[in-house]
Amino acid sequence: MVSSSDILSAKILVVDDKLDNILLIEGILRVAGYTSVESTTDPGAVSELYRRNRYGLILLDLQMPGMDGFQVMKALNQIEGEGYLPVLAITAQPAHELHALEAGAKDFIGKPFDMAELRARIRNILEVRLLHLESRNHGKILEETIRELHASREVIRIQTLKEEDKREEELALAQRTQESLLPRSLPRFQNFHLRAYCNPTRYVGGDFYDFLPAGSGQWTGVLADVSGKGMPAALLSSMVLGALSSEFRAGTEPREVLNRMNRLICDKSLPDQFVTLFLFTLSPDGSGRFISAGHNPVFVFRAATGKVDKLFAEHFFLGMFDFATYESRPIQLLDGDLLVVYSDGLTDAEDPEGQRFGADRLLKTIRSEAPSGCEALEQGLLQAIERFTGGAPQADDITFIIAEKYQETDCVTIFGQ
Numbered sequence: 001m002v003s004s005s006d007i008l009s010a011k012i013l014v015v016d017d018k019l020d021n022i023l024l025i026e027g028i029l030r031v032a033g034y035t036s037v038e039s040t041t042d043p044g045a046v047s048e049l050y051r052r053n054r055y056g057l058i059l060l061d062l063q064m065p066g067m068d069g070f071q072v073m074k075a076l077n078q079i080e081g082e083g084y085l086p087v088l089a090i091t092a093q094p095a096h097e098l099h100a101l102e103a104g105a106k107d108f109i110g111k112p113f114d115m116a117e118l119r120a121r122i123r124n125i126l127e128v129r130l131l132h133l134e135s136r137n138h139g140k141i142l143e144e145t146i147r148e149l150h151a152s153r154e155v156i157r158i159q160t161l162k163e164e165d166k167r168e169e170e171l172a173l174a175q176r177t178q179e180s181l182l183p184r185s186l187p188r189f190q191n192f193h194l195r196a197y198c199n200p201t202r203y204v205g206g207d208f209y210d211f212l213p214a215g216s217g218q219w220t221g222v223l224a225d226v227s228g229k230g231m232p233a234a235l236l237s238s239m240v241l242g243a244l245s246s247e248f249r250a251g252t253e254p255r256e257v258l259n260r261m262n263r264l265i266c267d268k269s270l271p272d273q274f275v276t277l278f279l280f281t282l283s284p285d286g287s288g289r290f291i292s293a294g295h296n297p298v299f300v301f302r303a304a305t306g307k308v309d310k311l312f313a314e315h316f317f318l319g320m321f322d323f324a325t326y327e328s329r330p331i332q333l334l335d336g337d338l339l340v341v342y343s344d345g346l347t348d349a350e351d352p353e354g355q356r357f358g359a360d361r362l363l364k365t366i367r368s369e370a371p372s373g374c375e376a377l378e379q380g381l382l383q384a385i386e387r388f389t390g391g392a393p394q395a396d397d398i399t400f401i402i403a404e405k406y407q408e409t410d411c412v413t414i415f416g417q
């Protein structure tokens with residue numbers, strides 16, 4: 001028989017093109033007690049890694065650029081002569097689930113996934129995998145155990161249905177909590193127009209944004225994306241926003257604000273929770289500074305040239321390492337320039353076939369609409385996303401803010417949601 005220690009020591013490989021997804025799953029596995037977990041963001045490397053290590057389980061994202069999960073499984077099937085492919089497919093597309101099983105996966109789980117269900121499915125596959133390796137000498141025992149595992153999966157399904165009402169209540173509370181974090185209206189800052197949009201998913205993520213006066217005509221903007229879903233993400237968002245507001249009202253320098261926030265999140269959050277964040281401070285003349293803590297690239301449209309600059313992250317996620325420190329970099333907006341900050345839910349938005357909106361479409365929309373100002377860009381982005389997704393449900397929040405520098409002293413801002 002397979003022991004619990006055998007299962008927890010089995011080799012596991014996590015394959016996903018997004019580092020934050022890998023960190024989340026690795027955190028879940030560590031908390032569950034698994035001791036031999038590896039990961040890669042390169043789907044092309046999976047076959048060679050499997051050939052060398054013969055993993056007991058591969059958690060495989062089906063939607064990756066360059067080489068998707070189905071191509072990875074095709075390559076693995078050529079290596080696995082015994083015909084047993086230890087793959088748990090992860091997908092946000094229900095239509096892919098049957099296709100994954102036909103391609104050789106032993107099980108699947110949909111995004112966003114329930115942590116308890118994910119742990120149960122991982123344990124089930126690993127137990128079956130280890131029993132399969134013993135089947136040469138224990139065929140009858142294996143057959144009986146497989147029947148028991150199928151029965152246990154049915155038990156899990158029934159338990160999941162019973163807990164659905166409770167989860168629905170939690171989701172509703174989490175959604176109300178997240179909505180309470182967003183400004184009811186946008187402030188007015190000299191020489192700037194502001195636009196903002198946030199569309200939470202059904203499963204409630206942790207996106208939020210805020211704007212705060214910083215004295216002497218300066219002001220601070222922030223957009224953050226908290227990992228995870230549901231109430232844990234909403235609670236962490238609330239804690240982070242409250243701490244940020246307190247620090248800025250106390251006059252703390254932005255770099256020290258994030259240094260303190262990082263230590264707070266490391267101390268108070270769950271092991272698999274972290275925050276990506278873009279923080280910026282601007283003056284009426286357009287000069288300012290910014291810090292990107294693991295956030296996706298931020299775009300600056302230059303009105304004089306029509307070009308788009310990219311501001312890249314140079315720091316770790318908040319809550320990733322307690323020793324991390326954060327320093328600001330200068331930024332200058334000239335008249336007509338637009339600063340576009342967004343969460344990865346925008347570029348990860350999917351059409352009905354599972355294709356992502358992507359950075360290229362975002363840049364194309366910015367170049368087309370930004371010359372007409374921030375209101376035109378906001379409407380252009382919303383229309384582009386609506387056309388692309390065709391109304392398909394999304395797995396992550398879509399959030400963005402736009403700051404436009406201009407000459408006038410009066411600023412009228414409109415809150416878009």
